Amino acid sequence: MTRYRCKGTVCGLFMKNDLQLETLRHSTAHVMAAAVCRIYDNVLLDIGPSTDDGFYYDFDMPQRLTPDDFPAIEAEMAKIVAEDLPFERIEVSRDEATKMLAGQKYKIERLADIPEGEAISFYKCGTFFDLCRGPHVESTGKLRAFKLLSVAGSYYRGKETNPMLQRINGTAFTNDKQLGLYLKQIEEAKLRDHRKLGKELDLFSMHEEVGPGLIHWHPKGARIRSLIEDFWRQEHFRNGYELLYTPHVGKANLWQTSGHLDFYKEGMYAPMEIDKSDYYVKPMNCPFHINIYKSDIRSYRDLPLRWAELGTVYRYEKAGVLHGLLRVRGFTQDDAHIFCTPEQIEDEIKEVLRFSTFIWKTFGFESITAYLSTRPEKAVGDPARWEQATVSLESALKASGLPYEVDEGGGAFYGPKIDLKIKDAIGREWQMSTIQFDFNLPDRFDLSYIGEDGEKHRPYMVHRALFGSIERFFGILVEHYSGAFPAWLAPEQVRVLPLSEDQLDAAADMVVELRKQDIRVTMDHKSGKIGAKIRNAQMDKVPYMLVLGAKEIEAGTVAVRDRTGAQEVITLADFVEKLKTAVQDKA
RNA sequence: GCCGGCGUAGCUCAGUGGUAGAGCAGCUGAUUUGUAAUCAGCUGGUCGGGGGUUCAAGUCCCUCCGCCGGCUCCA
Numbered sequence A: 001m002t003r004y005r006c007k008g009t010v011c012g013l014f015m016k017n018d019l020q021l022e023t024l025r026h027s028t029a030h031v032m033a034a035a036v037c038r039i040y041d042n043v044l045l046d047i048g049p050s051t052d053d054g055f056y057y058d059f060d061m062p063q064r065l066t067p068d069d070f071p072a073i074e075a076e077m078a079k080i081v082a083e084d085l086p087f088e089r090i091e092v093s094r095d096e097a098t099k100m101l102a103g104q105k106y107k108i109e110r111l112a113d114i115p116e117g118e119a120i121s122f123y124k125c126g127t128f129f130d131l132c133r134g135p136h137v138e139s140t141g142k143l144r145a146f147k148l149l150s151v152a153g154s155y156y157r158g159k160e161t162n163p164m165l166q167r168i169n170g171t172a173f174t175n176d177k178q179l180g181l182y183l184k185q186i187e188e189a190k191l192r193d194h195r196k197l198g199k200e201l202d203l204f205s206m207h208e209e210v211g212p213g214l215i216h217w218h219p220k221g222a223r224i225r226s227l228i229e230d231f232w233r234q235e236h237f238r239n240g241y242e243l244l245y246t247p248h249v250g251k252a253n254l255w256q257t258s259g260h261l262d263f264y265k266e267g268m269y270a271p272m273e274i275d276k277s278d279y280y281v282k283p284m285n286c287p288f289h290i291n292i293y294k295s296d297i298r299s300y301r302d303l304p305l306r307w308a309e310l311g312t313v314y315r316y317e318k319a320g321v322l323h324g325l326l327r328v329r330g331f332t333q334d335d336a337h338i339f340c341t342p343e344q345i346e347d348e349i350k351e352v353l354r355f356s357t358f359i360w361k362t363f364g365f366e367s368i369t370a371y372l373s374t375r376p377e378k379a380v381g382d383p384a385r386w387e388q389a390t391v392s393l394e395s396a397l398k399a400s401g402l403p404y405e406v407d408e409g410g411g412a413f414y415g416p417k418i419d420l421k422i423k424d425a426i427g428r429e430w431q432m433s434t435i436q437f438d439f440n441l442p443d444r445f446d447l448s449y450i451g452e453d454g455e456k457h458r459p460y461m462v463h464r465a466l467f468g469s470i471e472r473f474f475g476i477l478v479e480h481y482s483g484a485f486p487a488w489l490a491p492e493q494v495r496v497l498p499l500s501e502d503q504l505d506a507a508a509d510m511v512v513e514l515r516k517q518d519i520r521v522t523m524d525h526k527s528g529k530i531g532a533k534i535r536n537a538q539m540d541k542v543p544y545m546l547v548l549g550a551k552e553i554e555a556g557t558v559a560v561r562d563r564t565g566a567q568e569v570i571t572l573a574d575f576v577e578k579l580k581t582a583v584q585d586k587a
Numbered sequence B: 001g002c003c004g005g006c007g008u009a010g011c012u013c014a015g016u017g018g019u020a021g022a023g024c025a026g027c028u029g030a031u032u033u034g035u036a037a038u039c040a041g042c043u044g045g046u047c048g049g050g051g052g053u054u055c056a057a058g059u060c061c062c063u064c065c066g067c068c069g070g071c072u073c074c075a
Helices: A019-039 A067-083 A094-100 A105-113 A176-190 A194-200 A219-238 A251-257 A286-294 A344-363 A383-400 A469-483 A499-517 A532-539 A550-554 A572-584
Strands: A057-060 A088-092 A120-125 A129-133 A143-157 A164-173 A248-251 A272-274 A277-281 A306-315 A330-340 A368-373 A404-407 A417-423 A429-438 A462-471 A492-498 A520-525 A544-548 A558-562 A567-570
Touching: A019 A057, A019 A067, A019 A120, A019 A129, A019 A164, A057 A492, A067 A251, A088 A094, A088 A330, A094 A105, A094 A120, A094 A129, A094 A532, A105 A129, A120 A429, A120 A469, A120 A544, A143 A176, A194 A469, A219 A306, A219 A344, A219 A469, A248 A251, A251 A277, A251 A286, A286 A306, A286 A330, A286 A383, A330 A469, A344 A368, A344 A417, A344 A429, A344 A462, A368 A383, A383 A417, A429 A469, A462 A469, A492 A532, A499 A520, A499 A544, A499 A550, A499 A572, A520 A558, A532 A544, A544 A550, A544 A572, A558 A572
Parallel strands: A368 A404, A492 A520, A492 A544
Antiparallel strands: A057 A164, A088 A120, A120 A129, A143 A164, A248 A277, A272 A277, A306 A330, A330 A462, A368 A417, A417 A429, A429 A462, A544 A558, A558 A567
């Protein structure tokens, strides 16, 4: 029952609580607001904090801002910096503050948020002043390197019912070099954007006539997915899971029992009526797995049951939040449910963490951080069970050796959970695996097992997803590898490049030979220079190119060029051996 | 959903009221090539859909669809 956040921050490298940098950025936000107020009339201010990778400031003003306005604002900011205006802190009474903020309705509301007894401070530079806790740099002259990046709408306090403000996002660093590095990283992220690469490498598409957020997997994307799924299945069997397949639709009654119709209806596709019953497309797999659990009387001797499914679900996600493969409406979860006794839960959690860590390392994600979310105020289920589950999660985390943070009260209403975040090749963090206790569904469906004592007991139920959604994971993987998939995942592992027409037959024979060995191979039939063929193969990010000329045929060898440009001349048998080893090792 | 931007050939894009363009890709032909682009010719578009303004609309207006940026967070 977990929902996944879609985006990594662009720039994990520069994150982390660097107070100096935060202060600098916050001051830059003030200078930007000051510049905006100098240029435009009737500007209402909201807030301007620093963020993980920069800062923003929210304005309500008649003028519609566009990126074309940035140069003028930046020029005005540069002037303010040149003026080297000191940031002055002024503490005032609430009444004085109200007077100073006359006409600034958002600020006045923000002022009301400040608890009685807490100091009310303003920061002033030149004629511009702003309700602000601080701290700030000494003077505007301290600002060195900043850039405005984007403008977008943003609800006041993030609420849809509130007015929409205009938010200018920017970033700032202590020097131009770091700013340059950051901007370069944004460029790098754009280059490896999975939507761009998905088109260039012919991996997947979406179609207006089908509907937003519904993915079409092209042959190359489908091949990669199939390899991922094969690996996933194999490892699940190896780790003591059984696989399930369940229907895509279910009657209203089922979703009534599960609670989805009461609490999740707006996230579901509208029902279709068949034989006077409403059928809903599934947004989750859990109720089906539960039905299978309930299809028999379960003994404590049967537990734990670990059941996994690549279950395709559909959810109505708001149109505005859809994003490539990362946030879609139809997706396949690598969903699993573990049913176990209280005595078993800790070992089960440990195993899931170990399994999950293994999977991430296989895909080349080395840096993993865990987040433990505990009981929120509004929660269902026996507090003693919450306690046991939370303790189990935490001790499993300790045993795993993973670094972790605790989000007190951050759990779902139905159980505590562990989320794993991984860092990709350019340092961005993504929330991936979830291990989620559920104290809700077992009650709703009245799940039980017969214990040693001959009595009925409620099993523990844990939802667990490693990838979350195959679509989203695939999108992240494309960006992580920048489209250059390792040999074990590459849809086309080898491309044979005949030097001229004279080698066409030999090349075709080589393709047949390699294909027999389960190698994913194609050949370039076109006439043209070898340089062009190499270029095409490079752009398609094929791991190995085999150049075949008269020399190689004569000597019984192939000229192997890999994606990095490294070359060697070896026998075909040696090449096959080498490739198979790489695939075996998932290198 | 909301605010803003955008939608022109398979792809990347130019074209701001007066006869729809380029490069790449594709096709055909020539070339037979030694490690990131051989040359030439050709094909390809109801300019996202619908409606309107105008003598005339890719261009202006309305509307729908889709895409992009964003919508908790130290006042």
